[in-house]
Every structure is written in structure tokens, then in C-alpha cells.
Amino acid sequence: MNEIKVNASRKYVVTVADSWERLRKTVDSVTKGTRIAVITDETVAKFYLDEVTDVLKGYEIFPYAVPAGENSKSMGVYSAVMEYLAENSFRRDDTVLALGGGVVGDLAAFAASTYMRGIRLIAVPTTLLSMIDSSVGGKTAINLGVGKNLCGTFYQPYAVYANVKTLSTLPEREILCGKGELAKYAVLSESISADDIDNYNSAEVIAKCISVKRDIVEADEFESGKRMLLNLGHTVGHAVEALSDYTIPHGICVLKGLYAAAFISKGASLLSEKDYSEIIDILKRVDEDISYGFSSEDILKEISVDKKSVAGGVNFVYIKKKGECEVRKTDTETLRRLLNGDKDN
Numbered sequence: 001m002n003e004i005k006v007n008a009s010r011k012y013v014v015t016v017a018d019s020w021e022r023l024r025k026t027v028d029s030v031t032k033g034t035r036i037a038v039i040t041d042e043t044v045a046k047f048y049l050d051e052v053t054d055v056l057k058g059y060e061i062f063p064y065a066v067p068a069g070e071n072s073k074s075m076g077v078y079s080a081v082m083e084y085l086a087e088n089s090f091r092r093d094d095t096v097l098a099l100g101g102g103v104v105g106d107l108a109a110f111a112a113s114t115y116m117r118g119i120r121l122i123a124v125p126t127t128l129l130s131m132i133d134s135s136v137g138g139k140t141a142i143n144l145g146v147g148k149n150l151c152g153t154f155y156q157p158y159a160v161y162a163n164v165k166t167l168s169t170l171p172e173r174e175i176l177c178g179k180g181e182l183a184k185y186a187v188l189s190e191s192i193s194a195d196d197i198d199n200y201n202s203a204e205v206i207a208k209c210i211s212v213k214r215d216i217v218e219a220d221e222f223e224s225g226k227r228m229l230l231n232l233g234h235t236v237g238h239a240v241e242a243l244s245d246y247t248i249p250h251g252i253c254v255l256k257g258l259y260a261a262a263f264i265s266k267g268a269s270l271l272s273e274k275d276y277s278e279i280i281d282i283l284k285r286v287d288e289d290i291s292y293g294f295s296s297e298d299i300l301k302e303i304s305v306d307k308k309s310v311a312g313g314v315n316f317v318y319i320k321k322k323g324e325c326e327v328r329k330t331d332t333e334t335l336r337r338l339l340n341g342d343k344d345n
């Protein structure tokens with residue numbers, strides 16, 4: 001069992017274990033009231049709702065399962081969750097427990113952060129992506145018609161508990177999604193190796209990734225600087241995702257975005273040939289095909305409409321070597337040249 005302490009606007013512990021054994025202790029250590037709303041999705045509920053309910057015997061459990069998938073991060077589902085809490089007389093001392101992947105995590109956390117101006121939240125992530133990324137750091141969100149994650153809050157959980165055994169039922173596509181983000185950590189930090197990508201379901205590897213994210217979140221909780229490093233690979237990644245009409249899994253798009261970041265950084269003379277090769281080797285541990293598959297013009301067009309664009313360009317995350325990345329504001333023309341393979345001298 002691994003424990004990572006997070007010291008953000010709220011202090012909390014992330015437990016990474018290979019059973020449910022210590023979940024009860026985690027829940028007991030942060031709850032005050034006796035009621036727990038377990039917000040989950042229909043797929044995760046089939047696998048794990050009974051196991052979790054069993055561990056929490058003695059509490060009054062209010063399970064609420066939303067349809068699996070991104071569409072549940074909507075105003076309609078959010079509103080239904082809020083009504084459910086109110087109809088069941090949830091008070092400020094009661095708890096929301098998010099059991100599932102990043103969709104359930106973002107939705108339940110947004111609900112917990114806004115119900116009666118904030119009630120206790122415990123995150124129990126069940127996908128690789130949600131264990132190493134979305135359950136830690138306090139970003140909550142639902143989507144609006146105009147775009148993803150446009151409505152949300154910063155709200156740190158009271159505790160996070162990841163049982164890596166739940167990864168055994170995760171579909172291959174979702175494992176790939178998580179591995180794309182794991183590759184990002186392997187580029188961002190010296191502490192994560194290429195071999196760690198193959199050992200993605202080990203509690204130690206997951207704990208190491210969480211520690212990388214913890215360090216960045218502690219330095220810049222509200223994303224005014226260093227936290228932008230976590231967008232590594234996401235500028236081109238999001239563009240590819242949109243161009244593919246969301247048919248390419250998010251993690252694979254991030255992988256392609258990481259490849260673009262390496263290529264662009266080499267073109268900008270920030271990343272040496274030798275370090276570039278090391279990065280490419282890491283990325284290929286996830287998938288052999290890291291090419292973007294779309295023209296640089298289409299990618300640039302997509303980047304310019306991305307909500308993360310800033311006036312005259314983007315905050316692009318460059319790679320200087322494994323373990324050392326840097327955010328630089330980059331105008332569209334420079335990005336075009338570098339994406340087309342023109343050298344910067």
C-alpha cells in the first residue's frame with residue numbers, strides 16, 4: 001500500500017492499494033455524518049458497487065448510477081444528481097463518494113463542490129487515467145454544448161482511494177488512454193521510466209505518477225504557471241482528437257501530441273537528437289504508431305479555435321530533455337514552421 005500526502009488548499013491523503021481492505025479506514029477518517037451518496041456509472045456499478053457498499057456497512061448508502069460515458073458530464077445529469085442529494089436530505093456533514101473513471105469523478109466532484117456550497121468528497125477512481133490524473137488536483141467539471149469542461153470549480157477531495165485491482169476489468173481502449181497520460185509523466189519526470197508504462201497496474205507505478213502530479217499541483221494549484229506543464233502533449237493532442245471526430249481514444253491523441261511536442265522542441269533546438277530518440281522510445285512503449293495522421297494546416301486550424309489558445313498563439317509545452325519541460329508562449333507562425341519541420345536557429 002502506498003500513501004501520497006497532498007498539501008493543497010485542503011490537505012488529503014491518496015491511498016493506492018491492491019484491495020478494498022483499507023477503504024473503510026479512509027472513509028472513517030474523513031466523514032462526519034452517516035450518509036454517503038455513491039455516485040457511479042452503470043458499468044462500474046455492475047463490477048464494484050456491491051463490494052464498496054459491503055465495506056461501508058453501517059453507513060446509510062445512497063447509490064446513484066449515471067449512464068457510462070462522457071455524455072453524463074452534462075448539465076442535465078448534474079442537475080439530477082443535485083436533486084437526488086436534496087430529495088434524500090443530504091446535509092453539509094454528509095459525503096459524496098465518486099466511484100468510477102474521470103467522467104464520474106468530474107461530475108460527482110462538481111456536484112459535491114456546489115451542493116450546499118460544498119460537502120465532503122471522497123474519490124475512488126477505477127480507471128488508469130482517473131487514478132494517475134483526474135482524481136488528484138481538484139479540477140471538477142461538466143461540459144456545455146459549446147465545449148468540454150467549460151463549467152467547473154477547483155475543489156480538492158477529502159481523500160482519494162485507488163484499488164489497482166479494479167484495473168483488471170478495464171477495457172483495452174481505456175488502458176491505452178491511461179498509458180498515454182502515463183507516457184506524459186514519463187516525459188515530465190525522471191522518476192517514471194519507460195518500463196513503468198508496461199507495469200501500469202502496479203500500485204508503486206501509480207503512486208509515482210500521483211507524486212509527480214502532486215508536486216506540480218502543490219506548486220500551482222490554480223494553474224497560473226507550473227500546472228500548465230500538465231498540458232504537455234495536449235495542444236496537438238486535442239486538435240487530433242477533434243479532427244478525428246473523437247474516434248481516436250484521448251490517450252492515443254495525447255501520445256501523438258507528445259510526439260508533436262518532441263518534434264517541435266527538436267526543431268526549436270531545445271531538444272537534442274539523443275534526447276529526442278529517448279522520448280520517442282518512451283512513446284513507442286504505448287503504441288508503435290505515434291504519427292498525427294492529419295495535415296499540419298488542419299492541426300493548426302484546430303489549435304487556433306481551442307479554448308486554451310491565448311491572444312496570438314498558445315502556451316506550448318516544450319521538452320528540453322526527459323524530466324525537463326518548459327511552457328513558452330508561441331505564435332501560430334512559429335508553430336506552423338516547427339510543425340512543418342523547419343528548423344529554428
Ligand SMILES: NC(=O)c1ccc[n+]([C@@H]2O[C@H](COP(=O)([O-])OP(=O)(O)OC[C@H]3O[C@@H](n4cnc5c(N)ncnc54)[C@H](O)[C@@H]3O)[C@@H](O)[C@H]2O)c1
Pocket residue numbers: 041042043044047068069070073100101102103104106126127128129130133134135136137138139140141149166167168169170171174177
Ligand atoms: N479533473 C481532471 O483533472 C481531469 C484530468 C483528465 C481527464 N479528465 C476527464 O476525465 C474524463 C475521462 O475519464 P476516463 O478516461 O476515466 O473515462 P470514463 O470515466 O468515461 O471511463 C471510461 C469507461 O470505462 C468504464 N470503467 C471505468 N472503470 C472501469 C473498471 N474498473 N472496469 C471496467 N470498466 C470501467 C466506464 O464505465 C467508462 O465506460 C474526461 O471527461 C476528461 O475530461 C479530468
